[in-house]
Amino acid sequence: AASLEEALLTACDREPIHRPDAIQPHGILLVADQALIIRGGAGAIEDVLQPTWLGQSLASVLGLDQPLDPDTLAITLGSITVRTRTDREWTASCLTSGACFLIELEPVAPERMSARAVLAQIDECATQFERCADIQPICHLAAENFRRLTGFDRVMVYRFAEDGSGEVLAEARDDAMPSLINHHFPSTDIPHQARALYLRNRIRTIPDVDYIPAPLRPENDGLSGLDMSDAALRSVSPIHIQYLKNMGVGASASVSIVIDGMLWGLIACHHRTPHFMDEGTRNACSMLAGVLSRQLRGKEELLTYQERLRIRNAVEALDTRIDLSLSSLKMIENVADDLRLVFPTDGFAIVSEEEVLCQRECPSPADLRKLVKWIATHNESGIFATHALSSVYPPADDFPDRTAGVLAINLPFPKPIMLLWLRAEIVEVLKWAGHPHKNIPTDPNEMLRPRQSFETWRETVRGLAPRWDSEQVQGARRLRRHLIAHNQNQQLRELNNSL
Numbered sequence: 001a002a003s004l005e006e007a008l009l010t011a012c013d014r015e016p017i018h019r020p021d022a023i024q025p026h027g028i029l030l031v032a033d034q035a036l037i038i039r040g041g042a043g044a045i046e047d048v049l050q051p052t053w054l055g056q057s058l059a060s061v062l063g064l065d066q067p068l069d070p071d072t073l074a075i076t077l078g079s080i081t082v083r084t085r086t087d088r089e090w091t092a093s094c095l096t097s098g099a100c101f102l103i104e105l106e107p108v109a110p111e112r113m114s115a116r117a118v119l120a121q122i123d124e125c126a127t128q129f130e131r132c133a134d135i136q137p138i139c140h141l142a143a144e145n146f147r148r149l150t151g152f153d154r155v156m157v158y159r160f161a162e163d164g165s166g167e168v169l170a171e172a173r174d175d176a177m178p179s180l181i182n183h184h185f186p187s188t189d190i191p192h193q194a195r196a197l198y199l200r201n202r203i204r205t206i207p208d209v210d211y212i213p214a215p216l217r218p219e220n221d222g223l224s225g226l227d228m229s230d231a232a233l234r235s236v237s238p239i240h241i242q243y244l245k246n247m248g249v250g251a252s253a254s255v256s257i258v259i260d261g262m263l264w265g266l267i268a269c270h271h272r273t274p275h276f277m278d279e280g281t282r283n284a285c286s287m288l289a290g291v292l293s294r295q296l297r298g299k300e301e302l303l304t305y306q307e308r309l310r311i312r313n314a315v316e317a318l319d320t321r322i323d324l325s326l327s328s329l330k331m332i333e334n335v336a337d338d339l340r341l342v343f344p345t346d347g348f349a350i351v352s353e354e355e356v357l358c359q360r361e362c363p364s365p366a367d368l369r370k371l372v373k374w375i376a377t378h379n380e381s382g383i384f385a386t387h388a389l390s391s392v393y394p395p396a397d398d399f400p401d402r403t404a405g406v407l408a409i410n411l412p413f414p415k416p417i418m419l420l421w422l423r424a425e426i427v428e429v430l431k432w433a434g435h436p437h438k439n440i441p442t443d444p445n446e447m448l449r450p451r452q453s454f455e456t457w458r459e460t461v462r463g464l465a466p467r468w469d470s471e472q473v474q475g476a477r478r479l480r481r482h483l484i485a486h487n488q489n490q491q492l493r494e495l496n497n498s499l
């Protein structure tokens with residue numbers, strides 16, 4: 001079953017979403033060569049611009065009086081209004097794809113916020129971010145502000161986990177739209193190549209899921225396979241369109257949250273009916289996403305720093321209480337309370353040949369001895385850490401206190417000692433937006449299809465404790481070095497005394 005699932009997944013990951021050979025028809029695409037002669041296009045070019053356009057100069061098709069220069073094309077297009085045959089104002093933007101220029105034209109939304117109002121809102125939001133003490137309130141504020149900026153019915157802050165699945169951390173929505181707060185989504189909802197693309201092109205919109213793709217023209221002309229990675233009008237994977245329809249969504253947009261070059265999460269926006277976001281609003285969203293990313297990064301760094309500092313202080317306080325006049329084991333047991341407090345835990349144990357000393361919630365001394373024996377043969381660095389003990393050490397399943405998290409330090413003293421910080425399992429009920437494994441076809445030639453239902457499906461997860469973060473594992477390493485040094489001093493002292 002696992003290999004079938006894998007085969008289906010790689011099929012999803014292989015869909016070449018960056019070259020759909022079509023655009024979404026709310027805008028127009030023109031493909032120009034290096035001399036700015038139009039070689040192809042897509043969308044209602046004849047209706048919006050002029051009936052004859054193929055082989056013409058870009059400047060004439062856009063109704064410009066002055067000629068265009070390829071070197072300054074992006075800047076020029078960013079500052080002009082295109083003369084069209086419609087009564088709406090259109091913006092033009094330009095990007096390169098191989099040897100081609102892609103020129104995208106989009107109508108300006110009539111109900112647009114003024115640039116001043118947008119900047120004022122982003123500025124105000126940045127100030128409010130500063131005042132937040134934690135990640136959660138920042139995400140909540142972000143959801144509210146993106147909703148105000150874009151007018152979508154439901155705006156969510158979605159964070160990826162290590163395995164590519166994700167969770168809705170915050171949400172702002174119209175009451176008529178169901179809530180997805182705290183819901184989890186499997187990694188297959190956003191395949192690999194889509195995530196890679198979203199790192200590069202940070203905002204995407206689907207104004208109407210019922211659109212009919214407008215094909216690249218002329219057909220069979222060497223244009224097919226054109227790389228549209230950076231195009232705002234890129235036609236979207238039909239699989240994803242089906243996904244949105246199954247979810248009851250009429251329009252969607254998402255903005256990447258990138259931290260240190262990694263896709264941390266997305267701002268995911270849904271509307272029940274078609275909903276267009278014009279170029280100006282998209283730029284405002286990109287700007288706000290940048291402010292948000294920097295705030296999240298800063299906050300994560302601060303929290304890490306605080307934990308590192310706390311551990312450092314606890315280890316230093318412990319150093320001052322070490323009594324070198326005691327034997328190795330007694331020296332350690334004497335500071336048991338201080339040791340326990342270095343890491344947040346439910347239980348703490350000191351295990352040596354002679355005795356087992358337990359504080360708070362611990363497995364039985366016999367179980368602890370067996371566990372220590374196993375750990376001693378399964379770590380090289382003197383440190384062992386897991387938040388899912390029974391997955392690596394099945395006997396833990398039968399521990400009456402259901403220990404799931406262990407951080408252990410092996411002290412290679414003449415008579416070895418192991419220190420264990422223990423965490424009980426936290427039984428978690430995960431809410432999934434639909435059963436994540438329900439739609440797996442049995443035929444490997446078939447494609448994995450989006451779920452039909454996004455109805456909450458609850459999964460009870462057992463055997464897990466909170467993860468040890470890297471500060472704690474590094475702290476354990478540091479503590480181990482200190483204790484080994486104390487023991488060496490203690491032995492020198494003993495040697496001196498005996499001489």
Ligand code: BLA
Binds near residue numbers: 448
């Ligand atoms: C794309 N899937 C996406 C996107 C999102 C999601 C946000 C980006 C496009 C967009 O902005 O709409 C999924 N949407 C979510 C999630 C939330 C949300 C997790 O609102 C949570 C709040 N999808 C499937 C399966 C496949 C699949 C089984 O369910 C593959 C077989 C594919 N999803 C898929 C593809 C894309 C996608 C191919 C890329 C669409 C594109 O950019 O062309």
